[in-house]
Amino acid sequence: MTPRGLLPTAVGSGEIVVHVLGSGSGWPTPRRDTSSLLIGVVDGWSLVECPGSIVHKLAVLGLLPGDLRRLILTHNHVDHIYGLAHLLQAMAIAGAPATFELLAPRQTIESVHGVVATHGLDDKHHPRLELVEVELSDEPQVVPVEGLRLRAARTAHSRDTAALRFEAGDVAVCYSSDTRPCEAVAQLARDADILWHDCGGPHRQRAAFSQGHSSALEAGLIASKAGARRLALMHLGSRDDRELQECVQEASGAFEGPVALAEDGETWTLSETTEDR
Numbered sequence: 001m002t003p004r005g006l007l008p009t010a011v012g013s014g015e016i017v018v019h020v021l022g023s024g025s026g027w028p029t030p031r032r033d034t035s036s037l038l039i040g041v042v043d044g045w046s047l048v049e050c051p052g053s054i055v056h057k058l059a060v061l062g063l064l065p066g067d068l069r070r071l072i073l074t075h076n077h078v079d080h081i082y083g084l085a086h087l088l089q090a091m092a093i094a095g096a097p098a099t100f101e102l103l104a105p106r107q108t109i110e111s112v113h114g115v116v117a118t119h120g121l122d123d124k125h126h127p128r129l130e131l132v133e134v135e136l137s138d139e140p141q142v143v144p145v146e147g148l149r150l151r152a153a154r155t156a157h158s159r160d161t162a163a164l165r166f167e168a169g170d171v172a173v174c175y176s177s178d179t180r181p182c183e184a185v186a187q188l189a190r191d192a193d194i195l196w197h198d199c200g201g202p203h204r205q206r207a208a209f210s211q212g213h214s215s216a217l218e219a220g221l222i223a224s225k226a227g228a229r230r231l232a233l234m235h236l237g238s239r240d241d242r243e244l245q246e247c248v249q250e251a252s253g254a255f256e257g258p259v260a261l262a263e264d265g266e267t268w269t270l271s272e273t274t275e276d277r
């Protein structure tokens, strides 16, 4: 398992690469932009969430928008989709692929239609979107998409939201997206190598964010229930270092495995042969 480094030029079968493009909440900090992940399997790169600066972040990694195999949106809160119009515009500028796969729950697909219509992104210069609905259920469901072993489950959030689980070989990673602690995410993350879980802050401040998010303690309890190997706290708000370390300690009290704060720019490479998974 490699916690940091540049993107590999290719991802092998039985391998998953996760690059954290952003690990913050809707309130970015100098250290953390709004949350998004780049997840690579042998099939190609899936962008998970589409907040701002995505095209620039891809450029830093040496990627063009056309290098993306697909986009997966978990829900339509602004901090998760506000870069969509620009991504599609950049694809047109760069000579877009003819089609582009976009997966999202139904409510978010309706938002995608709205963005496309508002900005006139449906002419021949822009890629034709191949929209795949991610069905939401309290039980993990397979998302039928070629080339990807992907399952999703409904989270406990203020809008319809999907948590995601990617698998390759016997490697599995899970991303809770925005959620209060919920059984569906614990099921989805069963024995996952890493669970990236929503963390609104320390439990003592729970009243401030409990409508749609989890405390660090709750994230730790879900990771423990899931039997995940490792927990990364994600969607971190504008908090000082003392509070963030409090979050790590709190989650560590509820979960036996390693706990870390997700960091913008870090890359995790997981494969069947990696011994320290």
Ligand SMILES: [Zn+2]
Pocket: 075, 077, 157, 178, 212
């Ligand atoms: Zn949200």
Ligand SMILES: [Zn+2]
Pocket: 025, 026, 077, 079, 080, 178, 235
């Ligand atoms: Zn959010």
